[in-house]
Amino acid sequence: MSVGKVNRKIITILCSPRLSRIICGMATGMSLGVILLVLWSMTALGASPTDNKQEFGLFFRETGQDAPLTPALTQSSDMTVDIAGIVLRGTVQQTFRNDSGNWVEGIYLFPLPDDAAVDGMTLIIGERRIEGEIQEKEQAKRTYARAVAEGKRASLLSQNRPNVFTTKIANIGPGEEISVEIRFQSLVKRTGLEFSATLPTVVLPRFFPRPDAEHMATVIADRNAMEQPITGPATGVYDAKPVNPTRMTVNLDAGTELSLLESPSHQFNSLHLEGGRYRITLKDGEMPADRDFVLRWKMALSSSPQTLVFSETAGQEEYILTMVMPPAEAQRDKTTLPRDITFIIDTSGSMAGDSIRQAKASLQKAVSQLRPEDHFDIIRFDDSMTRLFGESRPAGPENLRYARSFIDRLEANNGTVMYPPLASALGDKQPENALRQILFLTDGAVGNETELFQLVHENLGSARLFTVGLGPAPNGWFMRKAAEFGRGSYTLITNLGEAENRMDALFSRMQFPSMTDVTMENADASPAESFPPQIPDLYDGEPVVFVSRREVTDADFNLQGRFKNRDWKEYLSVKHAQKSSGIAKLWARRKVEALMDLKAHGLSEETIRLSVLDVALSHAILSPYTSFVAVDKTPVRPHLTDLKTEKLSANAAKGLDMFKQQRQLAGPATATPMTLNLILGFAALFTALITFLILGRRTAR
The missing domain is CATH 2.60.40 (Immunoglobulin-like)
Known part of the structure; x- marks a missing residue:
């Protein structure tokens, strides 16, 4: 058969009515499959086209599928902190209560100060105290797993980040209450005559950018370790009783009388004792674990x-x-050099709510303090980035007006991809006869901290990086370390009303290093x-x-x-x-x-x-490669009785828009499990196949 005849035959087949109907049927089937896929996935993820409320948190059913949802475990914390001079010693007692009829293993993710040295853990069962042993991390995991399998009560304390830790406690019987005591040491921060201590109570969900194939497994494991169920009013589920209520006592020995004692985050009661000693407790007795507790004090000027x-x-x-x-x-030198400063502002979903309002107010204040001889640019980022000018421009009236308008229009959405904006700012040329500075405003809710530290270390040059931590629970470790690698400083703003004063102080310090x-x-x-x-x-x-x-x-x-x-x-x-x-x-x-x-x-x-x-x-301290493990000697869980493993819920951070946060975490961060992807893909193909067969049969008739 000649080539011409073959071509005509192919054209005849392709143009036949039957094949057209078959192709149409396949296209229709696949379209229906995609529509069903979208609707089904929205339902599976807890959302619908008309209702954006989601129910976050950890629950299980006591009996039957129609039984009410009940919390698997409840947890509360008691924190006692002793401060002498600049040394802080703290004890956190976490109490786990099992009100269900099951034997339970609880997993609880919690924060501590980012410079804390964790040097002790005790498992408390009634009147008995079982001291934890420090072991190499993998060995501690094996010790704990063996105890769990043998039905013994056990606890494991591990470090996820220098400021984020995980407690596991196994074989909590029905109706039982078991506690874990964690001991740590830290330092308070001093700026001028002001001292401050920040005690975090909630872990802000982290965003993990999509890794390359080589690091995929490691990043997914890291992300899973940092995940926890979120509940509270900000998630659309309201409960009058806070999740993980926390009680706190601070014993402050300043060594002298104070001219100021305040907290921008909480109301508290203060008992003034002799010799410059104070006892601070929460005004309401306990607080929901939804934001950092910040305490500040100043010594009298004459005795500092x-x-x-x-x-x-x-x-x-x-x-x-x-x-x-x-x-x-x-004091600030009157002959300070002009500055070439790049402002980087985080507009990702984790900044939604109070944080973005703080960021915009802080950035407006910083821009207003620029001098005519200064140059500046602004970079905003979420999972994409935009530079206001593309390069540094003079801080003239027209450019400043343009910048203020740009800031006013900023909104928080999507993921947190910090690498491109940081790389862009660090890649700018060093100006002659000017101080090159980068001011980074963010909550630091990222999971790839080490990659960002390496970027700063390798590209800083003569520039200086200053970080401003925003919101109710910023990632203090990332903020402090980024500024340390950048040879700058870290400023914390937890209260919108403080944005102006604290930015004033920061900008004054940035004028010239002393x-x-x-x-x-x-x-x-x-x-x-x-x-x-x-x-x-x-x-x-x-x-x-x-x-x-x-x-x-x-x-x-x-x-x-x-x-x-x-x-x-x-x-x-x-x-x-x-x-x-x-x-x-x-x-x-x-x-x-x-x-x-x-x-x-x-x-x-x-x-x-x-x-x-x-x-x-x-x-004998906790580290990325060591853990504390404590094991009771006596097995308590009956043989062949199932053990339910449950991650305890955390509160949504106060003032955070969790709907935008959840959309951020479901973005390009490999947030959908591979198994779910396969199920959804097969469901779409199956729907398309069924539709094709039905339409094909009709065509054949």
Whole structure:
């Protein structure tokens, strides 16, 4: 048969009415399948075309499919915090109650201060206390799993992030109540005469950008570990009784009388004791765990020390904690250089609600403080990004008006993809005779923190990165570490009413660093291991805080640097340092953090793991590679009785629009499980096939 005849035959078949009907049937079937797919997936995910309310939270049915939904476990927390000078010691007791008729394993995700050294865990069963043991993480998992299988009560405490932890507690019998006590140490923050302590109570859901194929499994496992059911009014499910109610007591020993004691986040009662001691409790007795508790205090001006030194001796080693304020005359220089500043503002779904209002108010305030000689640009981002000008422009009246209008129109939606805007800002050229600065306003609700730290480390150059944490529960670890890698500073704004004042203070500090090139060494030149290993530039009112280890010696410290373009040095005496327990734990925590930072420098994971294990196991602290595990000796769960595993619910963060947050998390972050994708795909194909067969049969007739 000739080629021409073949072509004519093909055309005849393709143009036949029967084939046209078959193709039409297939197209119709597939279209119907897609429509059914969309409707079914909306129902499966808890949404409908006419109702955007979703029910989040963890529940199970006691009996039968028609039984009412009841909480699997209830949890409450009691936190006691003792603050002496700048050292904070805390204890959190988490109580789990099983009101169901099942044997239950509970999983609870919770936050602690981002610099906390977690150094103890106790399982409490009635009057009995079972102390947890520190073990290598995988070994602790095996110890816990064996206890669970044997029907023994057990608890496991692990670190997800330096500020996010997971408690697992197994074999809680029907009607039983079991507690886990967690102990930690931290430092308070000082800015000028103001001290502050931030105690987080809720974990803001994190957004994970889509990884490449090589890292897919790791990222999915990490994301799953950070997931938790969310409930509360902001999710469309209202319950008058808060989830995970928290009671709190703070015992503050400032060492002197205070001129200010306040909280921008909560109402509290304060009992003034002798000697500059205060006892702070929540006004309502307990609070819903839906936002950070922030406490601030100021010393009277006449008694404010410029140097605080604490020490602890362990064997032949001495651990020293030092806080030094910059020289009192370190005021803003009137001859400061012009600035080239890029503002980055997060407009993703996690910022919806109070956070985006804080961000816009803060950014408007920052823009209003630009001088005519300054240059600026604005980058807004969610899962895409937009640059206002595309490059730095002079801060003239017309550009400022354009910027204010741009800020007014910003809305929060979609995912949190931080890498492109950070890379864009860091890629700008360093201007001559100008301070290159980046001001980043965000809640830090991302899961790829390490990737972002590496980006800043490799591309910072002579620029400085300043972070502003916004909202009821920002990711303090990310904000602090990003600023540390960026050699800038971190500012927290939890209350919209404070945005103007705190941005004023930040912009004033950013005008000119009071000290640069800061280093510390022993006066006798003997070695000391101090952290952070590189002290950042100091800005007005911000202290140097470092923790050191050395052999026991009478030698003092030398702190030196550059102040107003001239050399500056101060001698710090350790002989009369205030004795304090726990400094060794804080040093170990800072060393672990410094070792983990080496990931951004390209050091191998295995080398870091071995070094961290050496420090964490010898000092008995929690780390990415160690966990605490406690096991009761006696099996209690009857043989062959099922154990239900349940993740406990968390409150939605106060002021957060959870509908936009859920849409963000369901975005391009591989948020739909692979199994669900397969089911949906087969359902669509099956519908298309059935429709095709029906229409095909009619055509054949």
